[in-house]
Amino acid sequence: ALGAFLAGVLLITTAATLLSRRDYLRRLELAGQLADELSAREADLRKFFLTVEQSPIAIAVVDDTQRLDYVNPAFEAQTRSKREELVGLKLDELGWQSVQSDPQVRETVQAGQTWVGERWSRRADGTSYPSLAIVMPIRQADGRIRHVVTLKQDLSRQKDAEERIHHLTHYDSLTGLPNRRHMLERLSLDFAVSRGHGRQAAVMLFNIDRFQNVNNA
Secondary structure, eight states: OHHHHHHHHHHHHHHHHHHHHHHHHHHHHHHHHHHHHHHHHHHHHHHHHHHHHTOSSEEEEEETTSBEEEEOHHHHHHHTOOHHHHTTOBTGGGTOOOTTTOHHHHHHHHTTOOEEEEEEEEOTTSOEEEEEEEEEEEEOTTSOEEEEEEEEEEOHHHHHHHHHHHHHHHBOTTTOOBOHHHHHHHHHHHHHHHHHTTOOOOOOOOOOTTHHHHHHO
């Protein structure tokens, strides 16, 4: 009877050991999978961070109190400010337009949608410049919006080019005076305004003799 009892104890102990080992191996395998997942996620986060840091688009993250949490190097270059001077400050303290101060942007962001449009931005020296802004809300796991991301692209060169093209299209490059196309567009507008007010408009043309001499001179 004693031998049978000891055999039973030995059998139970062996089974428990095998089960514990199996459970240990399973946990070890799960820990390995978790470590691989964490390593892959860390690599993805590192790539994402480098992408944001090296992006030519200015990027800023603002918390729910309108304080700057993060700005990338492009944002520093565009605003001519230093990161350590910006992080922690409110947008109003910097003289910048916040999300809360613009009803259209505020309503769009609070609805969880992305707002895209042109805005005037301010540099550290107080000068303003036109920019294309993309304002995106960031939702937490509980559904609340705790941060807002703003992407800005400086449109100064584009606006200058558009203004230059407009000037070349409507004004003489030599004299700077309005050209024929400008005149025709203004006439069309004046005629349309006159018709809208129930009035008639007329155009009188004068011929100047020997004006070619003036042009040659």
